[in-house]
Amino acid sequence: MFVVRAENLYKRFNEHWVVENLNLSIREGEFYCLLGPNGAGKTTTLKLLVGLLKPTKGKIYIGGFSLDTMAEQAKKLVGFIPDTPFLYENLTAIEFLEFIGTIFYIDKDTLKERINFYLDVFGLEEAKNILLRDYSHGMRQRIIYIANLIHKPKVLLVDEPLVGLDPQGINLIKRVLKEKTKEGMAIVMSTHILQIAEQLADRVGIMDRGKLIVEGSLEELKKKIKEGSLEDIFFMLTQR
Amino acid sequence: MYIFVWVRIRSLKNIFKDYFHHRNFSFFIIVFSIFVSTLGIYLAVWKGLNFLVSLGGIGSIIINKLFYILFFIIFFMIAISFSLLLYSFSFRNRETEFLISLPIPYYKISLCKFLEAVILSSWIPLVTLVIFIAGYVKISNLSSLLVFSSLIYFLPFLLISSFFGYLVYVVVLKFFSFKKTVIFAIFLLVIFYFIGKPNYKNTGDILYMLSDEIIFIKLSRLWFLPFSWVTRGLINLEEGKFLRSFLFLANLVSLTLVGISFILNKGGEIFLELFYKYSIPKHRGYYYKSSWEKVLDNSKLPRWFINFVIKDIKLFMREPTLWSQFLIFFGLLFFYFINLRKLSYHNLDPIWKNLITFLNTFSILSIVSAFGIRFVFPQWSLEGRNYWILKLSPLPLKKIYLEKFLFSSIVMSLVSSLLIFISNYMVQIERFTSYLTSSIIIVGSFSLVSFSLGLGAYFADFKVDYYLKAVESWGGFITLVLNFAYVVITAFIFILLTHFFILRSEMPLKRVVILIYYIWVAISVFLGLLLTNLGFKKLKAKEY
Numbered sequence: 001m002f003v004v005r006a007e008n009l010y011k012r013f014n015e016h017w018v019v020e021n022l023n024l025s026i027r028e029g030e031f032y033c034l035l036g037p038n039g040a041g042k043t044t045t046l047k048l049l050v051g052l053l054k055p056t057k058g059k060i061y062i063g064g065f066s067l068d069t070m071a072e073q074a075k076k077l078v079g080f081i082p083d084t085p086f087l088y089e090n091l092t093a094i095e096f097l098e099f100i101g102t103i104f105y106i107d108k109d110t111l112k113e114r115i116n117f118y119l120d121v122f123g124l125e126e127a128k129n130i131l132l133r134d135y136s137h138g139m140r141q142r143i144i145y146i147a148n149l150i151h152k153p154k155v156l157l158v159d160e161p162l163v164g165l166d167p168q169g170i171n172l173i174k175r176v177l178k179e180k181t182k183e184g185m186a187i188v189m190s191t192h193i194l195q196i197a198e199q200l201a202d203r204v205g206i207m208d209r210g211k212l213i214v215e216g217s218l219e220e221l222k223k224k225i226k227e228g229s230l231e232d233i234f235f236m237l238t239q240r
Numbered sequence: 241m242y243i244f245v246w247v248r249i250r251s252l253k254n255i256f257k258d259y260f261h262h263r264n265f266s267f268f269i270i271v272f273s274i275f276v277s278t279l280g281i282y283l284a285v286w287k288g289l290n291f292l293v294s295l296g297g298i299g300s301i302i303i304n305k306l307f308y309i310l311f312f313i314i315f316f317m318i319a320i321s322f323s324l325l326l327y328s329f330s331f332r333n334r335e336t337e338f339l340i341s342l343p344i345p346y347y348k349i350s351l352c353k354f355l356e357a358v359i360l361s362s363w364i365p366l367v368t369l370v371i372f373i374a375g376y377v378k379i380s381n382l383s384s385l386l387v388f389s390s391l392i393y394f395l396p397f398l399l400i401s402s403f404f405g406y407l408v409y410v411v412v413l414k415f416f417s418f419k420k421t422v423i424f425a426i427f428l429l430v431i432f433y434f435i436g437k438p439n440y441k442n443t444g445d446i447l448y449m450l451s452d453e454i455i456f457i458k459l460s461r462l463w464f465l466p467f468s469w470v471t472r473g474l475i476n477l478e479e480g481k482f483l484r485s486f487l488f489l490a491n492l493v494s495l496t497l498v499g500i501s502f503i504l505n506k507g508g509e510i511f512l513e514l515f516y517k518y519s520i521p522k523h524r525g526y527y528y529k530s531s532w533e534k535v536l537d538n539s540k541l542p543r544w545f546i547n548f549v550i551k552d553i554k555l556f557m558r559e560p561t562l563w564s565q566f567l568i569f570f571g572l573l574f575f576y577f578i579n580l581r582k583l584s585y586h587n588l589d590p591i592w593k594n595l596i597t598f599l600n601t602f603s604i605l606s607i608v609s610a611f612g613i614r615f616v617f618p619q620w621s622l623e624g625r626n627y628w629i630l631k632l633s634p635l636p637l638k639k640i641y642l643e644k645f646l647f648s649s650i651v652m653s654l655v656s657s658l659l660i661f662i663s664n665y666m667v668q669i670e671r672f673t674s675y676l677t678s679s680i681i682i683v684g685s686f687s688l689v690s691f692s693l694g695l696g697a698y699f700a701d702f703k704v705d706y707y708l709k710a711v712e713s714w715g716g717f718i719t720l721v722l723n724f725a726y727v728v729i730t731a732f733i734f735i736l737l738t739h740f741f742i743l744r745s746e747m748p749l750k751r752v753v754i755l756i757y758y759i760w761v762a763i764s765v766f767l768g769l770l771l772t773n774l775g776f777k778k779l780k781a782k783e784y
Contacts, residue, residue: 050341051340051341052337052340052341054516071343071346075342075343076343078341080341085338086335086337088247088251088335089251090251090252091247091251092254095250095254099246102246103342103344104343131254133703
C-alpha cells in the first residue's frame with residue numbers, strides 16, 4: 001500500500017517552475033532517497049509533501065488522506081525533519097517532547113515510556129533537563145529525530161539528515177532509520193550524500209530542474225543507464 | 241490552545257528561573273527597574289493631574305479632553321504595533337513553519353499568533369492606562385474600585401484596537417502592493433481630516449482651544465468609534481450613571497465578540513493564504529544597483545565605509561517591518577508638526593508655546609530612543625552567523641564600529657532635526673528655545689545611538705536570527721530602561737528650567753539654562769563614550 005502519493009505535482013514561483021509534473025508513490029516500509037544537484041527542487045518537494053507549500057497544480061495523499069482537504073488527518077501520519085529544525089529554545093528536552101506528544105494526542109504513560117526509550121537510544125538521557133538553547137548542534141539534531149519518532153509516523157520526510165553529526169551520530173541515525181523501515185515506516189530522504197543513498201535506499205529518485213528524471217532501485221538504475229556506480233549515474237544525468 | 245499557552249508559560253518560567261538562580265544581579269536590576277519605572281510614571285501622572293486640577297475649571301476640561309485623546313492615541317498605537325507584530329510572528333518566525341508541519345488546525349495557529357500579538361502590543365498601553373486611572377482616582381478622591389472596574393472597559397478596548405490592526409494587516413497583505421498601501425494610507429488620512437475638520441473658524445483663543453473643534457479632539461470624541469466609548473463609559477461610571485455606562489460597555493463587548501468570531505471563523509483560512517503568500521519567497525528577486533548606490537559608490541568617502549553603509553541601507557530597506565515602522569512613526573510626527581499652525585499653537589502664550597515645543601522635543605527623542613532599541617541595538621546580534629567574516633577580515637573592528645555609529649546617528653539626527661525644525665517653525669518659538677531644542681535633539685540622537693550600539697555590542701547574542709528576539713532579551717530591556725530614563729530626565733530638566741526662565745525672564749536664569757545644557761552635554765558624551773568603550777571591549781573579546 002502507498003503511504004505517499006503525489007499526482008502530477010507542479011509548483012511555480014512566479015514564472016519559474018521549481019517542480020514540474022512530479023509523480024511519486026512511496027510504499028509502507030520503503031526507504032526512498034531523493035537526489036539532485038542544488039536547486040533541483042528536492043526541498044521544495046518535501047515542503048509540498050508536508051503542506052508547507054501549496055502545489056500550483058496536482059494532488060498529494062498521505063495514507064489515503066488528501067493534504068488539501070484533510071490536512072490534519074494527513075499530517076498526523078507524517079514526521080518532518082528540515083535541514084535547520086526549529087526548537088523552543090527556552091524549553092528543556094523533556095518539555096519539548098511533551099509538547100509534541102500532546103499535539104499528537106499520545107496518552108501520558110505511553111508518551112513517558114517512548115520519551116525515555118528514545119532518549120536512551122539517542123544518548124540524551126543525561127541532558128533531558130537542560131534547556132534546548134544550551135544544546136550543541138548534534139544534540140539538537142538528535143532531539144528533532146526523537147520528536148519525530150515518538151508519535152510513530154507512517155512516513156518520515158527528512159531533508160539533509162546528517163548535517164553536523166559526528167560519525168557516531170551518523171551511524172546511529174542510519175541504524176535507527178533502517179530499523180524503522182523494517183517496522184513499516186516509509187522514509188523519504190533528500191540528500192547530497194550519494195553513499196547514504198547507496199547504503200540505505202530501496203529506491204532512488206534523481207531530480208534536476210524540477211523534474212524527476214529517473215527513478216528506481218539501484219539495480220534498475222544501473223541496468224537502465226548501463227553505468228557503474230550511483231555517482232556515475234548521478235553525474236551523467238545531471239550534467240549541464 | 242492550552243498547549244500553546246503551556247509552551248509560553250513554561251518558556252517564561254524557565255527564563256525566570258534562569259535569571260533567579262544564575263543571574264541574581266540581573267534579576268534584581270530588572271525587578272528594581274520595573275518598580276522604579278512604574279512608580280516614576282505614576283508620580284509624573286499624579287503631579288501632572290495635580291497641576292491641572294489646580295487650574296480649576298479649565299483644568300477639569302483639559303483632563304476630560306486628555307481622557308479622549310489618550311484612548312484615541314492608544315487605539316492607533318496598538319493597531320499599528322499589533323499589525324507589525326502579527327506580521328513578524330506569522331511570517332518572520334520559524335515557529336510558524338514548524339507548527340504548520342504539525343497536525344494543528346490552522347485557526348488555532350492563527351488564534352495563538354493573534355493572542356500573542358495582542359498581549360505584546362497592549363501590555364504597555366494597559367499599564368499606562370491603569371496608572372493614569374489610578375492617578376486620576378487619587379486626585380479626584382474617588383473609590384479605588386474605579387481602577388478595577390475600568391479594567392472591564394480596557395480589555396475589550398484593547399482587543400478592538402488589535403482587531404482594527406488585524407483588519408489593516410489583512411487588507412494590506414491580501415490586496416495591496418507597496419504603492420497601493422501608501423495610497424490607502426493617504427486616503428484614510430484624508431477621510432479622518434474631513435471627519436475631524438472644524439465647523440467653526442479658528443479664533444485661536446483659549447476658548448477655541450478648549451472646545452471640541454480641534455481636529456484631534458473632534459476625532460477622539462466621534463460617537464460611532466470605539467475609542468470614545470471607553471471614555472464615555474468611564475465618565476458615566478464616575479458620575480454614577482451606571483445604565484449609560486453599561487450601554488457603552490455593551491457596545492465594546494459586542495464589537496469584541498464580532499472580532500473574535502471573525503478570527504475564529506475566518507482566521508485560519510486567511511492565515512494559511514497569507515502564509516503561502518509571504519512566508520516562502522514566491523519569486524527569485526533580481527536586484528540591480530540603484531541610483532543612490534551609484535552616488536555613494538562615486539563619493540570620495542573611504543571604500544570600506546561606503547560598502548558597509550550600502551549593506552546596512554539594503555538590509556534595512558529589504559525588511560518591511562523595519563522601514564514601515566520608521567515611516568509610520570516619523571511620518572505621523574511629521575503629519576502632526578506640519579498641522580501645528582492649524583491648531584493655532586503659534587497664537588498661544590509663550591509659556592504654553594514653550595511647553596508644546598519641549599513636549600514635541602520629548603516625543604521626537606522618545607521615537608529616536610525606541611528606534612535605537614529596535615534598530616541600533618540588534619545590529620551586532622544580527623551580524624550573527626556572519627560575525628566570523630568581520631572577525632577574520634583585516635579591517636579593524638574599530639572601523640566597523642565607527643561605521644555603524646556614524647550611519648545610525650547621522651540618519652537619526654537628520655530626521656529628528658528636520659522634525660524639530662518644522663515644529664519650531666510652525667509654533668514660531670523664539671530663537672533661544674529654537675537653538676536649544678535643536679541642539680538637544682542632535683546631541684540626544686547621537687547619545688541614544690551610542691547607548692544602544694554600546695549595549696548592543698555588550699549584550700550581542702549571535703544565535704538570534706530575527707531582530708525582535710534581540711530586542712526582547714535582557715540587554716534589550718536594560719537599553720529600554722536606560723534610553724527611556726535619559727529621555728525623561730532630559731525632558732524634565734529642560735521643561736522645568738525654561739519654564740522658570742520664561743516666567744521670570746531674567747538674564748542670570750538664561751545663563752543657568754546654558755550652563756545646565758553644557759553639563760547635560762558633558763554627561764551625555766561621558767555616558768556615550770563609557771557604553772561605547774564597554775561594548776567595544778566586550779565585543780572584541782567575544783569568541784565566535
